[in-house]
Amino acid sequence: MDNVVSSKQxxxxxxxxxxxHVGPMTQLAKVFLHHGYDVTMxxxxxxxxxxxxxxxxxxxxxxxxPSVVFHALPPIPLPDFASSTKHPFLxxxxxxxxYNDKLENFLRSIPRERLHSLVIDMFCxxxxxxxxxxxxxxxxxxxxxxxxxxxxxxxxALLAGRQTGLKELGDTPIEFLxxxxxxxxxxxxxxxxxxxxxxxxxxxxxxxxxxxTRGVLINTFYSLEASALxxxxxxxxxxxxxxxxxxxxxxxxxxGGTETEEAGKRHxxxxxxxxxxxxxxxxxxxxxxxxxxxxxxxxxxxxxxKSGQRFLWVVRTPAASDPKRLWETRPEPxxxxxxxxxxxxxxxxxxxxxxxxxxxxxxxxxxxxxAFVTHCGWNSTLEAIAAGVPMLCWPLGAEQKINKVLMVExxxxxxxxxxxxxxxxxxxxxxTKVRLVLESELRREIRMRAAELKKEAxxxxxDGGSSQAAFLQFLSDVKNITSA
Numbered sequence: 291m292d293n294v295v296s297s298k299q300x301x302x303x304x305x306x307x308x309x310x311h312v313g314p315m316t317q318l319a320k321v322f323l324h325h326g327y328d329v330t331m332x333x334x335x336x337x338x339x340x341x342x343x344x345x346x347x348x349x350x351x352x353x354x355x356p357s358v359v360f361h362a363l364p365p366i367p368l369p370d371f372a373s374s375t376k377h378p379f380l381x382x383x384x385x386x387x388x389y390n391d392k393l394e395n396f397l398r399s400i401p402r403e404r405l406h407s408l409v410i411d412m413f414c415x416x417x418x419x420x421x422x423x424x425x426x427x428x429x430x431x432x433x434x435x436x437x438x439x440x441x442x443x444x445x446x447a448l449l450a451g452r453q454t455g456l457k458e459l460g461d462t463p464i465e466f467l468x469x470x471x472x473x474x475x476x477x478x479x480x481x482x483x484x485x486x487x488x489x490x491x492x493x494x495x496x497x498x499x500x501x502x503t504r505g506v507l508i509n510t511f512y513s514l515e516a517s518a519l520x521x522x523x524x525x526x527x528x529x530x531x532x533x534x535x536x537x538x539x540x541x542x543x544x545x546g547g548t549e550t551e552e553a554g555k556r557h558x559x560x561x562x563x564x565x566x567x568x569x570x571x572x573x574x575x576x577x578x579x580x581x582x583x584x585x586x587x588x589x590x591x592x593x594x595x596k597s598g599q600r601f602l603w604v605v606r607t608p609a610a611s612d613p614k615r616l617w618e619t620r621p622e623p624x625x626x627x628x629x630x631x632x633x634x635x636x637x638x639x640x641x642x643x644x645x646x647x648x649x650x651x652x653x654x655x656x657x658x659x660x661a662f663v664t665h666c667g668w669n670s671t672l673e674a675i676a677a678g679v680p681m682l683c684w685p686l687g688a689e690q691k692i693n694k695v696l697m698v699e700x701x702x703x704x705x706x707x708x709x710x711x712x713x714x715x716x717x718x719x720x721x722t723k724v725r726l727v728l729e730s731e732l733r734r735e736i737r738m739r740a741a742e743l744k745k746e747a748x749x750x751x752x753d754g755g756s757s758q759a760a761f762l763q764f765l766s767d768v769k770n771i772t773s774a
Contacts, residue, residue, distance in 0.1 A: 299406035300328040302397065303431070306386060306411040310578065314433040314509055314669060315411065316351060317542035319358045321761060327406060329358050332396060334389060335365040363392040377489045379480065383496075387416045397424045407768050409507065415499035427771050429764075430506045434668040436518035436538065437696040438689040439508060440468040440527070442497040445477055447528045449485045449494050457482040461711075468521025469692075470699040475711060476691035501533050504771065507764065509540040509672065511750035511757050514701060514743065535767065537760040541672040541747050546651035557649050559602055560656065562642050566600055569660035569737070572682075572724050573653055575604040576665040580686050584608045584628055586714060591633045593720025594641065599728050601641045602659075604648055605629075622646060654679050661727040663707070666690040666697060675703060678744030680736040682723050684710050702739045 301322045305315040312333070319329040352360045366388055369381040397405065397420065408428045410417045421428035432439050444466045449456075456464075456474045463471035474482070480489045500506065512519060515538070521527050522536045563571060574590070576582065582590075587605065594601050607623045623645050625634065634643060650670065653659060654677040662674045666685040671693060674681055681704035683694040691711070697704035707723055709715035727733055750757040 298326065298328045298404070300330055300400055300404050301406045302400070302408045302426075303329060303331045304393065304408060304410045304414050304417055305331065305431075306334065306414045310667070310669060311411050311413070311433060312351065313544070314542055315409075315431060316355055316358065317544065318409070318431060318507065318509075318539075319355065321539065321542070323357050325761070325765065330400075331358055331360050332393065333360055333362050334385075335362070335368065361396065363389055363396065366392075377480075379489055380492060383413070383416075383492055386414055390416055390420050393417060394420045394423060397421075397426060402426075406772075410503070412500050413496060415496050415502070418499060418502060427768055428503045430500045430503045432500065432506050432508045434689055435510045435671075435693065435696065436508055436515040436522075436536065437469045437700065438668070438692045439497075439500070439506070439536075440518045440521050441466050441472055441477065441692050442481075442689070443501055443522075443528060443533075445481055446494040446497040447531075449481070449490070452485055455482055455484045455487070455490070466521075467524055467527050468518035470695055472692060472695055476695060478689055478692075479687065501528075501531075503534060505535040505537060505764065505767065507537050507539050509542050509668065510538050511540050511747060511755075512538050512760070513746045513750065513756065514675070515696075517700070518696075535764075537764045538750075539757045539761045539764070541676050541750070541757075543669070543673045543676050544651045546649070546655055557652070559642060559644050559648050560652055563602065563653065563656040563658040566658035568657045570728070571600040571602055571658045572661045572663060572728060573602045573659050573679075574663040575648065575650060575670070576606075576684070576686065577667045577670055580665040580667075581606055581608060587628050588630055589715065589717045590720055591629050593717035594724065595630075595633060595637055596717065597721040597724040599640070599724050600658075601637075601724075602648070602653065603641065603643045604646065605643055606646055651677075660733075661724070663724075666693040666704075668693060671697060672747075675701075675740075675743050676747045678737075678740045680704065680727055680733070680740045682707055682727060684715065686710075701743070703736070703743060705736070 303315050303319055305311045315331065319331060322329045369385060371378055371381060374381055397408065405426050408417065408421045408426050409431050410428060412430055412432045418428055456477060459474035461473040461475050464474055465471055478493065481493050483490045485491065519536060519538055522533045527533060587608065605623050605625060605628065607621055625643060651673055654662065654673050659679055661682060662679045663682045663684055664670050664674065666683050667690060681697060683697055683704045683706045685691045685694045694706060698706050705723060705727060707715050708719050727736065749755050752758065
């Protein structure tokens, strides 16, 4: 039996760090396993310990994925995020670069004939140089969507020809191939600065180098983002550069049923949802890093109470005003202090507030869920699409505003909550949009679209489906490269 295992080819996955990146890559690992490959995921000591990432996250990941080998690179001294004057993104990139020698040593420990490929996270572009030294085909795994990759790739090329930043354009729409016109303000915040700004320059270089690999595996499916995926084949996408193949292999999402805080114990919110009418509950959650102000939490509470609708709301301790404290582990929220006096008592017959965490995949797949208020992170968005749940879009940071435009205008799966771009959404907007998506005539149209996308998402992964075909094409391309 050992001989059979050792004769398999090994795929090395390199997610870089953070739950938002390790999680989707773990789903990718399962695809490789299904096709008969051994998989080793190379991990770094997380630079930030928290409840969502860090040793406990990795340990639980390894325990729930026994077929994947998890290899931790020998740790190096971590930067002091709290006291450094450098932008955290630059510190993270420097940290990743310092791991290159250790990554190379690990890759060389695997016999070359057994080493199938190296698949890197979108932020691990320094590892492209390591792959070249070892002589292994390297591919990018882009865990966001094709539309975001199209915008960011083209933005990097756009900045190369500009003397000034994009911030001065405000909300002026920019035309990009493959996506609806994108307000300049919706591009990643750090890329709006002066093109000579260090963070802007570093980000532009990353989006450029993401397409310097042999190809890009992307967590989406063809019918969801056909226009964006076709844009990469257009020579006008990045003038003067031939982009590599882009393989849409998603949706890669968790299966549910495994996200329990204690083994064998069902989360209380699922039992509560079971008692609610079908499609009657709005679920509110802003991801593991989505932190709102105390004032905003109170405003949401007022809007939910006035809406009269059922709700399941995940509340986290508000964002720290001091940016240096963003790296601290967050304490459990004090609901009595954060929410309006008497709110929990007045809404207890139709609402449930949970502190910090719920098993999101299981929640979204519960028949009681009628809508999802989301930060538009791509993992959460795909989970909702796979579950057939309409969304109310409240983007916070990263590429989430780009996602919002795509979800509302291109995919037809969401409605925006007005005010997100100013950083504050009023109670009246929460009340209006929650009612709109749960009880107005519009709900039929958006639910129908959600049901269509759910069907297409599942079909893409079946034998003969577009994502299955794309993955087989990827495997064929790797074989052609290594046998040439």
